[in-house]
Amino acid sequence: MAGTKTRVDLDGNTIKPITICMIGAGGFIGSHLCEKLMSETPHTVLAVDVYNDKIKHLLEPDSLPWAGRIQFHRLNIKNDSRLEGLIKCSDLTINLAAICTPADYNTRPLDTIYSNFIDALPVVKYCSENNKRLIHFSTCEVYGKTIGSYLPKDSPLRQDPAYYILKEDTSPCIFGSVEKQRWSYACAKQLIERLIYAEGAENGLEFTIVRPFNWIGPRMDFIPGIDGPSEGVPRVLACFSNNLLRREPLKLVDGGESQRTFIYIKDAIEAVLLMIENPARASGHIFNVGNPNNEVTVRQLAEMMTQVYSKVSGEDAIETPTVDVSSKEFYGEGYDDSDKRIPDMTIINKQLGWNPKTSLWDLLESTLTYQHRTYAEAIKQTIAKPSAN
Ligand SMILES: NC(=O)c1ccc[n+]([C@@H]2O[C@H](COP(=O)([O-])OP(=O)(O)OC[C@H]3O[C@@H](n4cnc5c(N)ncnc54)[C@H](O)[C@@H]3O)[C@@H](O)[C@H]2O)c1
Numbered sequence: 001m002a003g004t005k006t007r008v009d010l011d012g013n014t015i016k017p018i019t020i021c022m023i024g025a026g027g028f029i030g031s032h033l034c035e036k037l038m039s040e041t042p043h044t045v046l047a048v049d050v051y052n053d054k055i056k057h058l059l060e061p062d063s064l065p066w067a068g069r070i071q072f073h074r075l076n077i078k079n080d081s082r083l084e085g086l087i088k089c090s091d092l093t094i095n096l097a098a099i100c101t102p103a104d105y106n107t108r109p110l111d112t113i114y115s116n117f118i119d120a121l122p123v124v125k126y127c128s129e130n131n132k133r134l135i136h137f138s139t140c141e142v143y144g145k146t147i148g149s150y151l152p153k154d155s156p157l158r159q160d161p162a163y164y165i166l167k168e169d170t171s172p173c174i175f176g177s178v179e180k181q182r183w184s185y186a187c188a189k190q191l192i193e194r195l196i197y198a199e200g201a202e203n204g205l206e207f208t209i210v211r212p213f214n215w216i217g218p219r220m221d222f223i224p225g226i227d228g229p230s231e232g233v234p235r236v237l238a239c240f241s242n243n244l245l246r247r248e249p250l251k252l253v254d255g256g257e258s259q260r261t262f263i264y265i266k267d268a269i270e271a272v273l274l275m276i277e278n279p280a281r282a283s284g285h286i287f288n289v290g291n292p293n294n295e296v297t298v299r300q301l302a303e304m305m306t307q308v309y310s311k312v313s314g315e316d317a318i319e320t321p322t323v324d325v326s327s328k329e330f331y332g333e334g335y336d337d338s339d340k341r342i343p344d345m346t347i348i349n350k351q352l353g354w355n356p357k358t359s360l361w362d363l364l365e366s367t368l369t370y371q372h373r374t375y376a377e378a379i380k381q382t383i384a385k386p387s388a389n
């Protein structure tokens with residue numbers, strides 16, 4: 001059971017129980033991290049969020065084995081004076097809070113910039129002033145587009161990894177023009193990274209920055225009309241899951257040519273736990289956390305999800321499984337895209353000896369099994385219900 005046997009870090013030292021102030025604990029990543037910390041470690045979590053639906057199973061009932069090691073604090077970090085107190089009484093702060101769905105970047109750029117930069121400022125300040133360690137969640141989007149994307153389509157250099165592999169310490173950050181408001185998020189994340197780095201350099205802040213590369217799994221985002229707004233546009237996993245559950249074609253934005261590497265949330269959480277429990281190895285570093293072996297185009301992702309969903313649901317795929325849609329139609333004015341995202345793993349390998357394990361097929365199988373079990377019945381009922389109009 002968690003907390004009863006001695007746990008050691010990568011250098012063989014005993015790990016002491018700590019208190020973690022986790023901001024954004026009620027979201028997708030936060031819920032998995034809380035689950036891991038409760039079931040496998042003796043640490044205490046002060047879980048801060050405006051919502052707690054995704055961690056309710058960890059908070060209730062009081063008889064859970066970890067009762068007393070997790071407390072939920074419903075607060076909005078934009079305007080709540082309790083934040084400093086929570087950071088002060090913790091050993092480590094993990095900041096996950098953000099607006100991080102691409103459909104918002106070009107349609108709500110002010111909220112996006114405030115959420116990812118302005119609202120994170122007090123968190124960094126309180127950590128720095130109170131000598132508290134900070135693990136801040138940034139994004140792979142800070143790399144923007146690859147250098148290779150600016151080469152002619154037929155250039156052989158496009159095949160050279162030097163032109164597309166994304167490295168924390170050497171790759172540039174290449175964003176589109178200011179009118180392309182898609183980059184409001186990446187730019188805000190980049191500036192907060194620079195501020196944290198500067199706090200480390202000038203004031204000795206002990207920090208780690210995480211750049212997640214498309215972490216996916218159960219509880220990611222919402223299914224429109226079921227546990228989120230009917231007109232809402234979540235990230236691609238939930239968009240495609242929604243289409244499959246409703247037996248609608250999956251929408252391929254601009255032909256589905258963009259490439260992504262997807263990593264299973266449970267693999268990624270292992271990396272975060274290593275950062276939490278190995279401060280001497282993690283502090284002062286920026287880490288890519290992704291699975292370079294799981295690269296697909298968005299079109300290939302749609303095809304694979306269609307096959308996997310057929311297998312787990314027992315339903316045949318629909319006759320026309322995908323449909324092309326322009327980015328302007330799907331996301332509106334100001335959308336732009338990252339062409340390709342393959343993480344370099346040198347730094348995380350060297351510092352933490354971590355590697356992802358789960359193949360794309362396997363992670364889709366467990367995730368779509370969860371989506372089917374969780375939503376298929378509710379979707380059937382909404383489809384069967386006669387509409388109000
Ligand atoms: N999931 C990924 O693949 C991925 C990729 C790149 C970066 N990230 C980063 O990781 C972090 C977590 O992402 P996620 O996928 O879990 O997103 P998420 O939207 O599921 O979680 C974010 C949580 O933060 C909370 N939050 C936002 N603003 C808040 C505020 N003002 N006060 C209190 N709580 C607030 C939200 O309610 C939500 O529960 C984000 O910073 C995101 O930019 C995630």
Ligand SMILES: O=c1ccn([C@@H]2O[C@H](COP(=O)(O)OP(=O)(O)O[C@H]3OC[C@](O)(CO)[C@H]3O)[C@@H](O)[C@H]2O)c(=O)[nH]1
Pocket residue numbers: 100101102139140141185212213214234235236237239240250251252253254256258260298337338
């Ligand atoms: O129905 C859809 C939805 C999306 N697409 C395309 O899929 C690609 C991936 O989209 P998505 O997962 O929504 O987001 P991104 O990978 O572009 O950005 C995220 O990456 C990390 C993070 O920082 C946080 O999660 C976020 O910014 C993309 O090409 C879409 O256009 C589709 O074709 N159909």
